[in-house]
Amino acid sequence: MRCVAAVIPTVVAEVIMIPDQWIAEFDRGLRTVFAKAASVRATPGAELPEADLSETERRHVCGLMRVNHVGEICAQALYQGQALTSQDPSIREALRTAADEETEHLAWTEERLASLSGRKSLLNPVWYVGALSLGVVAGRFGDRWNLGFLAETERQVEAHLDAHLESLPTGDGRSKAIVAQMRDDEIRHAETAVVLGAAEFPVPLKAAMRLAAKVMTTVAYRI
Numbered sequence: 001m002r003c004v005a006a007v008i009p010t011v012v013a014e015v016i017m018i019p020d021q022w023i024a025e026f027d028r029g030l031r032t033v034f035a036k037a038a039s040v041r042a043t044p045g046a047e048l049p050e051a052d053l054s055e056t057e058r059r060h061v062c063g064l065m066r067v068n069h070v071g072e073i074c075a076q077a078l079y080q081g082q083a084l085t086s087q088d089p090s091i092r093e094a095l096r097t098a099a100d101e102e103t104e105h106l107a108w109t110e111e112r113l114a115s116l117s118g119r120k121s122l123l124n125p126v127w128y129v130g131a132l133s134l135g136v137v138a139g140r141f142g143d144r145w146n147l148g149f150l151a152e153t154e155r156q157v158e159a160h161l162d163a164h165l166e167s168l169p170t171g172d173g174r175s176k177a178i179v180a181q182m183r184d185d186e187i188r189h190a191e192t193a194v195v196l197g198a199a200e201f202p203v204p205l206k207a208a209m210r211l212a213a214k215v216m217t218t219v220a221y222r223i
Contacts, residue, residue, distance in 0.1 A: 154189045
């Protein structure tokens with residue numbers, strides 16, 4: 001009886017903590033998708049003059065920034081799902097730290113879209129749920145593969161941001177500064193995942209990730 005009595009408080013505490021955790025995560029998701037994001041760091045390029053863009057250029061920049069904003073929505077969801085299923089406290093903390101920086105990216109891209117009279121993707125809730133599910137699944141395979149998924153995601157995002165830097169209008173220094181800082185942060189996130197023990201993803205899985213990203217970016221550019 002004494003053993004049972006000793007275990008009961010622990011079990012009760014765990015039962016109480018689970019709903020609280022999921023409520024907190026649900027709140028985090030709502031804020032990611034619907035609330036205005038905030039940044040501790042100043043927006044890169046804010047001190048630069050606004051570019052004199054043609055209407056075609058403005059629409060193109062808005063499309064690219066909408067894609068980047070969707071990417072940050074997905075990053076938040078991925079990190080959230082991966083942190084929920086990671087078994088290592090240090091890895092969970094690393095994921096949370098990276099998520100905080102991605103929140104700043106979310107704020108920067110949202111601000112840039114607003115300054116160009118652009119809009120966010122109408123499918124943001126869909127992107128979020130899909131990425132959260134992927135993050136949870138990745139975490140279920142263990143921390144090495146969890147981190148491997150993170151590292152490969154960040155490498156592909158880096159390549160995608162490099163392409164955006166080439167595609168942005170030459171005179172749009174504000175957008176270029178935002179994208180360049182985002183790229184630098186993503187490189188560091190990938191390096192952190194490798195240091196923590198990320199597994200190398202097989203080539204077919206990398207190809208599948210690139211295909212999924214292509215579908216997302218094509219749709220988000222327009223919708």
